[in-house]
Amino acid sequence: MEDGLLSLKWNNHKTTFFDILRVLREKANYTDATIAVEGKFYPVHKLVMSTCSEYFSEIFERTPCKSPVIVLKDVRSQDMDALLDYMYLGEVNVNQNDLASLLKTAECLRIKGLAVPDEDPTKTKKQLLPDDRRESPPPKRRRHEDPSSTSQTLRPTSPPASSPSKNSSTSGTAGDRAGAQRTSSLPGTQSQDSSHDSSIDPPPMVKVEMEEAEDLEDGYRRDNSYEGGSINEGDGGDYGSEVSKSEHDPENYGGGSYAGPSLQQGGDLPWEEGDSSSFPPEGFSGDHPGGQQPQGAEGGMVEVGWLGGTGGGGGAGVSDAFRCHLCTVSCGSNTQLQRHIMTHTGEKPFPCQFCSHRTARKYNLKIHLRDVHGVPFDRRYVRY
DNA sequence: CAGCAGGGGGCGG
DNA sequence: CGCCCCCTGCTGC
Numbered sequence: 001m002e003d004g005l006l007s008l009k010w011n012n013h014k015t016t017f018f019d020i021l022r023v024l025r026e027k028a029n030y031t032d033a034t035i036a037v038e039g040k041f042y043p044v045h046k047l048v049m050s051t052c053s054e055y056f057s058e059i060f061e062r063t064p065c066k067s068p069v070i071v072l073k074d075v076r077s078q079d080m081d082a083l084l085d086y087m088y089l090g091e092v093n094v095n096q097n098d099l100a101s102l103l104k105t106a107e108c109l110r111i112k113g114l115a116v117p118d119e120d121p122t123k124t125k126k127q128l129l130p131d132d133r134r135e136s137p138p139p140k141r142r143r144h145e146d147p148s149s150t151s152q153t154l155r156p157t158s159p160p161a162s163s164p165s166k167n168s169s170t171s172g173t174a175g176d177r178a179g180a181q182r183t184s185s186l187p188g189t190q191s192q193d194s195s196h197d198s199s200i201d202p203p204p205m206v207k208v209e210m211e212e213a214e215d216l217e218d219g220y221r222r223d224n225s226y227e228g229g230s231i232n233e234g235d236g237g238d239y240g241s242e243v244s245k246s247e248h249d250p251e252n253y254g255g256g257s258y259a260g261p262s263l264q265q266g267g268d269l270p271w272e273e274g275d276s277s278s279f280p281p282e283g284f285s286g287d288h289p290g291g292q293q294p295q296g297a298e299g300g301m302v303e304v305g306w307l308g309g310t311g312g313g314g315g316a317g318v319s320d321a322f323r324c325h326l327c328t329v330s331c332g333s334n335t336q337l338q339r340h341i342m343t344h345t346g347e348k349p350f351p352c353q354f355c356s357h358r359t360a361r362k363y364n365l366k367i368h369l370r371d372v373h374g375v376p377f378d379r380r381y382v383r384y
Numbered sequence: 385c386a387g388c389a390g391g392g393g394g395c396g397g
Numbered sequence: 398c399g400c401c402c403c404c405t406g407c408t409g410c
Contacts, residue, residue: 329389329390331390331391332390332391332392333398333399334398334399335398335399335400335401336390336391336392339389339390340389340390342389343388343389357387359387359388360388360389361388361389361402362401362402363401363402363403363404364387364388364389366402367386367387368386368387371385371386371387372386
């Protein structure tokens with residue numbers, strides 16, 4: 001029988017693997033996607049994200065571009081910090097007070113082991129959970145509370161408020177629109193219903209970890225103590241460049257770089273891709289009385305907010321009028337800042353009606369129309 | 385040359 | 398104050 005068949009085993013494979021993964025993440029090496037949350041940018045690896053979340057997997061599947069920027073609305077960066085820790089490290093320590101919000105976010109993002117995939121009506125995709133069991137992947141969520149903290153049991157299967165808001169009515173394009181809504185339906189700050197358990201004020205540090213995480217508790221765990229939001233302690237500097245690099249990838253224009261979960265796909269004419277509501281192309285005007293404001297975050301569009309204080313970091317008291325915390329640009333007004341931020345998100349709400357070109361500004365589109373397509377330069381808004 | 389993006393002015397709420 | 402429009406300098410092709 002199988003003579004000469006040797007089994008080569010790498011003893012510390014998992015440990016090493018995770019350790020390297022952690023380093024790669026820290027240094028943003030080989031990252032091929034960016035998650036934007038509350039104006040923070042998290043360079044991530046598609047592989048990891050896809051592994052840990054079918055949701056992200058779907059997003060990347062539908063986003064052919066090389067380095068998409070996935071903008072998540074109404075997800076707290078604090079939660080994203082924790083979830084990324086969770087995905088990369090297999091565990092994470094969170095405040096009990098933040099747990100509800102975290103789980104909610106995990107649910108919406110369908111993070112394996114954390115999410116509780118109670119059947120999502122919008123999910124028209126292939127579902128792996130055929131039967132009625134709520135959690136398709138073995139629910140690996142466990143909590144080892146800090147040695148000093150009180151223990152508390154939380155049921156994986158009972159999301160605090162499995163908000164019926166998931167009923168993203170638009171069943172048509174469950175993928176993009178609904179996806180966006182799903183994230184945007186997050187209640188954001190979800191005060192844990194600690195009503196029944198009033199004794200949780202002081203200590204709370206809950207460790208959420210994956211099942212296999214035990215094996216590798218030696219190497220990667222050291223910087224696990226993450227005080228929240230330490231990912232970009234570097235104060236944006238390098239992230240800015242990192243992001244701009246990816247988002248200016250021309251492939252992204254047709255892809256879903258801007259619209260977070262609402263990945264606009266489609267090769268040439270992104271806006272015709274099913275959800276016409278994503279980009280009310282202003283240039284066309286005429287109809288669409290309802291959905292104007294192309295730059296608005298309609299349908300889960302970008303809407304990257306400027307976090308003035310950036311959570312204690314950043315300028316710290318400088319008279320940073322309207323300073324972008326992703327780069328060094330200071331703007332004269334909030335409007336200008338919002339406009340500037342679009343350069344980071346890659347949002348280009350103004351499609352050319354004659355070619356696949358898109359612009360971030362209406363005026364630039366007009367220039368394009370005039371210079372490239374010979375459209376008479378209508379001053380003052382087309383509208384007719 | 386075409387596109388991007390910062391700065392600034394006008395206008396309306 | 399926010400929105401819209403425009404000018405203009407810079408950059409990449």
